[in-house]
Amino acid sequence: MTPTDLITLSLLLAGCGFYLAGTVGLLRFPDVFCRLHALTKADNLGLFLVCSGLAVHSGDWRIVSLLLLIWLVGLLAATVSAHLIARHAHEHEADAPEEENELR
Amino acid sequence: MDSLGLYVLAAAVLFGVGVYGLIVSEHLMRKLFAINIMGNAIFILLVAASGPVEGAPDPVPQALVLTGIVIAVSATAFALALMVRLYQETGQATLSSRDEGDDG
Amino acid sequence: MIGFLLDGLIAAGLVGLAYQAVTSRSLFRGIIHFVVFGLTMALAWARVGAPDLAMAEAAIGAGLTGALMLVAYRRLVEDRRDAPVDPGPAKSRLALPIAIGSGLLVGVIGLSALFSDVEPGQAGQAVLADLQQVDLGNPITGVLLLYRGIDTLLEVAVLLTAFLAARALAGSESGTGSPTTQGPETPMVGALLAVVIPLTVLVSVHLLRAGSYEPGGAFQAGAVLAGAGVLLILSGRIAAAETAGLLVRMGLLAGLVSFILIGLTPLLHGGPLLALPGLWAVYFIETAMMVSIAITLVLLFAGGGGLKRGKHG
Amino acid sequence: MTAEALALIVFLPLLAACAAVAFPGRWLGWIVRIGLLPLPVLMLAPTLAVLDQNVIHLALAGHASPLGIEWRLDPLSLLMLWLNVGITVLISLHAGVSFRPDSDRGQRFWPLWLILFASMNALVLSADLFNLYVTLELVTLAAIGLIAVESKPAALRAGMRYLLLALMASLLYLLGVGLIYGQTGTLDLYLIAEQIEPGWLPVTAMALMIVGLLIKSAVFPLHAWLPAAHGNAPGPVSAILSAMVVKVSIYMIWRLWFWGAAGWDLATAANLMGLLGAAAIVYGSLAALVQDRLKMIVAYSTVAQLGYLMLLFPLASTLAFQAASYHLLSHGLAKAAMFLAAANILSSVGTDRLQRLAGVDQRRPLDVFALALGGVSILGLPPSGGFVAKWLFLEAAWHQQAWGWLVLVAAGGLLAAAYLFRVLGVICLHPRKRLNRRQHREIPNLASVAALILAVSAIAAGFFSAPVLSLISAGLPPGVTP
Structure with a gap:
């Protein structure tokens, strides 16, 4: 196993760890805001770590820039959708404070 | 057994799940889930049933499945529109048994 | 070994998600499970060496079907609040035996087809041999446009027919349940659109161009482009209209009409029907098909006969 | 010329459909005319080519x-093309009245x-299983x-x-297609016929495709969807559904059976198919006998009449092939006429419940006449086209000493007579009973004329059977014993 492989592996594993943490947060946290908090923060970092792991593995600048793009788009989408969900939840707080936020 | 065999097994179970869903579901949208799931099972079989050509998968079944996917989406889209219209007219999104008596 | 484990995980995931989709207690959950099922299906296609199908399934099968199902669900919920939406599963004593029986039958058929000594497909061999003479790197695009062109032509007609049939149903009450968001807009949506829409268009053009030498093609590109349209509808930039303007109508029909007309031209000088007069025709038809597919899917999502400027437009 | 003509057909x-979407409004009528009316002329080129070369x-x-x-x-396939072109053009006369091109309904229709x-024409021509x-x-x-x-x-x-x-039926068919491609590496029906051996996988594949198509063609016991769909659709749509749409999938079964699986020993399966047909004839006729709506009676009559097309499988001789093909033709014409006439009566009276139709023959004489003429062909009275078909069936059964099928064909005619005379009896034998004038609505004569032309063609088919039958016997499939 070369050093590059080692770096790739550790980055990927770290990324997976953050994904796991984010998912546990999504499942276990009490309300929408906490869940979003767990999900966006942990998953964005996880995505970054996975992307950088793959970038190290590929070593091709075209792939690296594509991975960077993927991360940026993921970041943007997560930010905006989390914002919209949070806003919706905030506005409809009186309706459904506790239950899952289903589209009913 | 190789991976393709695994997917063929999965396709068989998916087909069974689809049939089950088709019988058990009252709601038309669930029936559409079931039919689409059966369709995906058959798409897998379509690709799996033909041998590789010059080491790569045969392009012809893949092209057929691509066509099949677009047809499945078209049919699903129309079925959804039909379901919504039926619901607007009758207040039901199911196929009840009392339907042949209406005046034409 | 790891590959096999991964495949096992995907296969198990497919089965579990499918079961959840048809039996989950609320319809909304069912839709979400179905969409995730579609995405997992895309993974499965990537694993069995079918990247074209993976892209098509992710964009069309999971993405747009899911969007269409969600908007249909919303119309159901909003249209008649008095009527119950979901009656729940029926009791049937025969369901399980029939399901197991048909699953077993399909399994036996599938496995024996997989393990019977199949020769490499003649059609596939002929395609690869003939493509040597054509400068087209992706054999699937070759099959779709050059060798089985009539399938593809009629498939575009199927999509158009689905739209026409749905439009014929919409009747006079097409205004109800429009998928546009209510309420004031946040500045973030504008920022998102400003980045995502050009990027989506770029990706779809790339997919279209890539379709001639690597995975991709008109259908994937059209579906991605339709995704941009769906986003524009959701953010209130465009909305459903009663009838389509000339531009929308032209876009709707561009794929089918250009395919037919270019396909008929060889007859003028005694050539065979649908023999495309060069690779430029392939690119032209694919571009037109991309536009048509995107517009058809967006119109199906919007639930109207045409498009107009939305309230945030 | 043939290639050009077929391409245009x-x-x-x-293209006309695309133009109709692109330019709705007052040009629609002309677009439809341009899309339909040249077709009978265009059919001449392929007809001459088939007369000359037999297979193209x-x-x-x-x-x-x-x-x-x-x-x-x-x-x-030439017969199917002619049937589709002729029936569609004639029904379009009617549809031009009920779905006026300048109306909103017309623009959707x-x-x-x-x-x-167009798609039925493409289907009839295609030789490729996936296409x-x-x-x-x-x-x-x-x-x-529609x-x-x-x-x-x-x-x-x-x-x-x-x-x-x-959709379910298509999935079964598609699974069969996939298996066939896996086994033979080709999708061309006629190449498959040369290459395929009746092992268990090809047989399963064939069975899957045929079951899928049986669902689509509503053969007993898979008919449950048909009466409601055909009985509740708008008049011209019911007519084309019964006359053509269910037939094209039976046509596909014939192709698979007699061309694709030509060399196979299918005696048991053929008898099974024949029994399905027999059940369809008996059940469909009895169900038609107890319906109380005119369009539902006509729809159940379709279930019954489709059964005759299944008799080709056990008989499988030249005579039976001629009989079945001719039944296809005469039933298509007669049933289209009957549905159009029923639709006219329905839209004129406001209901098609049988009890309320007494005396309608005075208000809508042409429609009742078309209904009766169509009925004559359906129950196989001479000199109609239906008579020729049934006679050939009887002859085929007689030659093979298949007494069971012979009795069935005869009994089927009697049952058809029962439900048709019930309809005509209610309508015409009305002791001084006046139709309720209040709800009566005038409809243009063209609608009745279209029905009448179709009905007269169904009868006239009895007089011009010789050239059609000789053409059909020139194209016998390899799976039929001469």
């Missing part, structure tokens, strides 16, 4: 199978109608769109049920 209506292959895009897709024109027409799947889906979607075009609850429900079953 498929693509002219399709057309490699699309210049790539012969297995690489590409071929169109194949033989006497049977005509594009789908043209697509349905047949695509065309069949196109036929189904366009047909269901059933539901008026958005009446009963029609919506019937269309939905039809759609779900049709």
Whole structure:
């Protein structure tokens, strides 16, 4: 196993760890805001770590820039959708404070 | 057994799940889930049933499945529109048994 | 070994998600499970060496079907609040035996087809041999446009027919349940659109161009482009209209009409029907098909006969 | 010329459908005329070609199978093409009245109608199993769109049920196609016939495809969706559904059975198919006898009459092939006439409940006459086209000493007589009973004339059977014993 492989592996594993943490947060946290908090923060970092792991593995600048793009788009989408969900939840707080936020 | 065999097994179970869903579901949208799931099972079989050509998968079944996917989406889209219209007219999104008596 | 484990995980995931989709207690959950099922299906296609199908399934099968199902669900919920939406599963004593029986039958058929000594497909061999003479790197695009062109032509007609049939149903009450968001807009949506829409268009053009030498093609590109349209509808930039303007109508029909007309031209000088007069025709038809597919899917999502400027437009 | 004509026969209506979508409004009437009316003339070229060469292959895009897709024109597909062109043009006369092109309804109806027409032409010509799947889906979607075009609850429900079953049927067919490709590496029906050996996988594949098609053609016991769909659709749509749409899938079964599986020993399966047909004839006729709506009676009559097309499988002789082909033709004409007449009566009286139709013969004499003439052909009285078909069936059964089928054909005629005379009896034998004038609505004569032309053609088919029959016997499939 070369050093590059080692770096790739550790980055990927770290990324997976953050994904796991984010998912546990999504499942276990009490309300929408906490869940979003767990999900966006942990998953964005996880995505970054996975992307950088793959970038190290590929070593091709075209792939690296594509991975960077993927991360940026993921970041943007997560930010905006989390914002919209949070806003919706905030506005409809009186309706459904506790239950899952289903589209009913 | 190789991976393709695994997917063929999965396709068989998916087909069974689809049939089950088709019988058990009252709601038309669930029936559409079931039919689409059966369709995906058959798409897998379509690709799996033909041998590789010059080491790569045969392009012809893949092209057929691509066509099949677009047809499945078209049919699903129309079925959804039909379901919504039926619901607007009758207040039901199911196929009840009392339907042949209406005046034409 | 790891590959096999991964495949096992995907296969198990497919089965579990499918079961959840048809039996989950609320319809909304069912839709979400179905969409995730579609995405997992895309993974499965990537694993069995079918990247074209993976892209098509992710964009069309999971993405747009899911969007269409969600908007249909919303119309159901909003249209008649008095009527119950979901009656729940029926009791049937025969369901399980029939399901197991048909699953077993399909399994036996599938496995024996997989393990019977199949020769490499003649059609596939002929395609690869003939493509040597054509400068087209992706054999699937070759099959779709050059060798089985009539399938593809009629498939575009199927999509158009689905739209026409749905439009014929919409009747006079097409205004109800429009998928546009209510309420004031946040500045973030504008920022998102400003980045995502050009990027989506770029990706779809790339997919279209890539379709001639690597995975991709008109259908994937059209579906991605339709995704941009769906986003524009959701953010209130465009909305459903009663009838389509000339531009929308032209876009709707561009794929089918250009395919037919270019396909008929060889007859003028005694050539065979649908023999495309060069690779430029392939690119032209694919571009037109991309536009048509995107517009058809967006119109199906919007639930109207045409498009107009939305309230945030 | 043939290639050009065939290309236009498929693509002219399709282009017209596109034009109808692109330019709705006052040009629609002319677009429809341009899409439909040249077709009977265009049919002359392929007709002459078939008379000359019997079978014509057309490699699309210049790539012969297995690489590409071929169109194949033989006497049977020529017959189907003529039937589709003729019936569609005649029904279009009627539809021009009930779905006026300048109305909103018309603008929703005509594009789908043209697509349905084009797709059936493409289906009849195609020799490729997967291309047949695509065309069949196109036929189904366009047909269901047309059933539901008026958005009446009963029609919506019937269309939905039809759609779900049709999608399932297509999946079964597609699975069969996949297996066949896996086994033979080609999708061309006629190449498959040369290469395929009756092992258990090919047999399973064939069985899957045929079961799927049996669902689509509503053969007993898979008929449950048909009466509601055909009985609740708008008049012209019911007519084309019964006359053509269910027939094209039976046509596909014939292709698979007699061409694709030509060398196989199918005696047991053939008898099974014949028994399904017998059950369809008996059940459909009895069900027609107890219906109380005119259109439902006609729809159940379709279930019954489709049974005769299944008798080809056990008999499988030249005579039976002629009989079945001729039944296809005469039933198509007669049933289209009957549905159009029933639709006229329905829209004139406001209901088609049988008890309330007494005396309608005074108000709508042409329609009742068309209904009666269609009925004469359905029950096989001389000199109608239906008589020729039934007579040939009897002759075929007689020659093979298949007494069971012989009795069945005779009994089927009696049962048809029972439900048709019940209808005519209620309508015409009314002791001084006046029709309720209040609800009566005038409809243009052209609508009745279209029904009458179809009905007269069904009768006239009895006089001009010789050339058609000799053409059909020139195109006997390899799976039929001469």
